[in-house]
Amino acid sequence: MAIMDAYTPEEIETRWQRRWADAPPMDAGPEGPEAPRFYLLEMFPYPSGRIHMGHVRNYTIGDVMARFLRARGYRVLHPMGWDAFGLPAETAAIQRGVAPAKWTYENIDAMRVQLRRMGFSYDWKCELATCHPGYYRWEQLFFLQMLEKGIAYRKKAVVNWCEQCGTVLANEQVEGEQCWRGHRPVTQKEIDGWFLRITAYADELLDGLDTLGGWPEKVRTMQRNWIGRSYGVQIGFPLVECEGALEVFTTRADTLFGVTFASIAAEHPLAETLGAAGGRQAEVRAFVERIRSQDPTERAQGKEGVFTGCHVVNPVNGERVPVYVANFVLMGYGTGAVMAVPAHDQRDFDFARRYGIAIRVVVQPPGRELEPDTMEAAYEDDGVLVASAAFTGKTSEQARVDIAQHLRANGEGRTTVNYRLRDWGISRQRYWGAPIPVVHCADCGVVPVGADQLPVVLPTDVELLAGGASPLPTLESWVNTQCPRCAGPARRETDTMDTFVESSWYFLRFTAARLDTAPFDPQELARWLPVDHYIGGVEHAVLHLLYSRFFTRVLRDLGWVRLDEPFRNLLTQGMVIKDGAKMSKSKGNVVDPDDLVRTYGADTARLFSMFAAPPEKDLDWSERGVDGSYRFLSRVWRLALAFEGRALVWADPGAGVVDDEGAGKLRSLVHETIRRVTRDIGERRHFNTAVAAIMELVNAIYDRRAGRVDDDAATQFATATVLRLLAPFAPHITSELWERLIGGPALDRLPWPEVDVSALVREKVEMAVQVNGKVRARVSVAVDASEAEILACALAEQKVAAELSGRSPRKTVVVPGRLVSIVL
RNA sequence: GCCGGAGUGGUGAAAUGGCAGACACGCCGGACUCAAAAUCCGGUGGGGGAAACUCCGUGUCGGUUCAAGUCCGACCUCCGGCACCA
16 A cells, blocks of 8 residues: 555645636636525624634634525625724724724735635635725715615714724623723713714614514624514603603503603702702712713612703693702703602602602502502503503503593603614724715815715825824814815715725625726626625624614615615624623633644635634534544545545445445445535534534545455445535635546536435435333334334334233324324 | 523434434444554444343423324523613
């Protein structure tokens, strides 16, 4: 026997990668044969400079699918690009003195090398970087069109400010009390900025979730909660001490007769007015100032408030109730004022107990009677109304409808909808982002830049300021410009756009990444969109994935796309965990993909990330597990190379040429494995079990070959099929072995193996026989045996007869091919 | 607190209501070797038994069913999301 070449992944893989760079696997350009199309996309990375294990996992899932789908005859669009604007480039610039643009493009180059080294089959000719003017010029155009339609607008608002990032953040980008990048504190600040009217699409975004059957329920639920639609009534409570009325929002109109006070937020415009009118200006001011200076956590400690000295009138019963300023009322939700029903709202209950305000029960639960004096908590569920005039005796459900009706008839209120969702604040007080294309003119105010003047190019020859602030406001040559309207002197907007704006439409641009006369080619959009399968981390459930759904609809309404939902199917992969924690520098448990690839090769890295867990679960990184994957590939290597020097016959020998029983069994197993792997990759997306099936086949081939010198057609067919099934997971080693043993068409040009269903049919099946639910025997019966024959066979078993000991079964169940169940 | 998801060997995990633990890691044993590594073969949920076998076993307690990891009800634990949203 000749000395076998050792498995040397590094040498094999780099050689194949060079070949693939010259002749990419069937790309997805507009020309070519008509075939079913598949847009497969993975969330594009921020070019930090290095890929991490999360990327390896995410992109391996995508690449396995891409290679599989190509073999199945699809034309696959599988692009890769760079989410290239963002703060780390500025931080690096300050720390290391490299310009953000240079730093970013160098990182992109480095990461592209890493991705190629993994063997990922991207359509590199679609590559894009969002920091390129050829990309963001279209975003600026969209912005101008949104401005015209009122979707983009400017307002002064209380917003989240991240001290460390030196910028404003959207609500979605604040998690707990820290910013999404992990910084704290995030404080509240009142500032002028640009917003996109996502709330105008709240209903559509919410209802659209029902059409997304290909999304995980978890993500849909998260978006539903985030949008937070609630139906209720807005009621005007006339003010006693001044003119006008206090507008409140409630979902519990059925408790209206239980109102014993009203509360308004510290930021409510009436706070000052009511304080003055009620003669308690000093107290109110002091309270408001104290509350407003608190950070969100501090503010969430307990319920407190101050009486304004003023009252409002309950429209349904004419009662005067006091108005308080309360720390727990949010200005940002509803009207910033609430009617308070202590008996039926826990917050109001706490507040009423603290300040000695009356508690009035107006909803009684079934089966017991609430007494205000003995209540220990508010009763918040539905019940039957009491002490509610004409509505007494009605159920809560009915009363909500009837009272709303009554208020509407008297002009005292109207039904309305409220959302938890806020408009998307996109202004960032940062340098490394897409400039917002407007100017500020002393005479004309805010004036949009003409569409023919785009792009407003971000200057790249800048000096970053040591303090971290954006250099744009002080960059006179850039910031000073002419007003497009009056031609007078004007200053450019120095805020840049949230980088989530770029990622909200990149998947559309991939279909015509190099087009420079328009953002999209309508024909290409129609051809590819929506994305058939999108893969990424669940952390973007209410960030990128919500923004993209919104942006797609805006572009639809602007006439750019004909599409409601951008992503038909979504796969959210779990995190990569090591030693029980997410990989992070601070925990010191990071595995560097470069080290991994150097030691084991890309194929092993790919195989392990697919084998260790199903994609949606967290993946526990294990050095031993990686080693196991490497050993499996080595095992395949040795198995296949045993044939070196002889041409391996890879065709199915067919049922006829089977020479002995073992060969027939092996051939059946090959087809069974094709069936399993095809289903696991194509339908179930359980790549781990697909790999397990291939391993079983390899084990079976080893079993058959044990002790044999000669290798029959079935063994050769099985070995070749292993290479074909394993190719999407480990493209390098399989390509290498295929070329050495078979040559002919390259493995990645070959169609996916077909299942011969007739090969799956067995003559006999083994079935379990249960007596009273316990397996007592096994019988081997012909597959086409009737139920009666199977039963007779089972009853004839000695063990079964012993169990029966002469009794006759009370009931029998025969599931052909599975088992026989006998009940005594 | 509310909303999701998950609890299966020593470990990662697998199982259209039909023989729980496929596949892999680890461990144990054997072959090869002067020896070790690598490799190949075998064993490996727990209890009992020399063995044939046998009993128990998928977070807990109930239920439906000839049959439940899987369906239903209640609960416990862990993870994730939201969190004074009126």
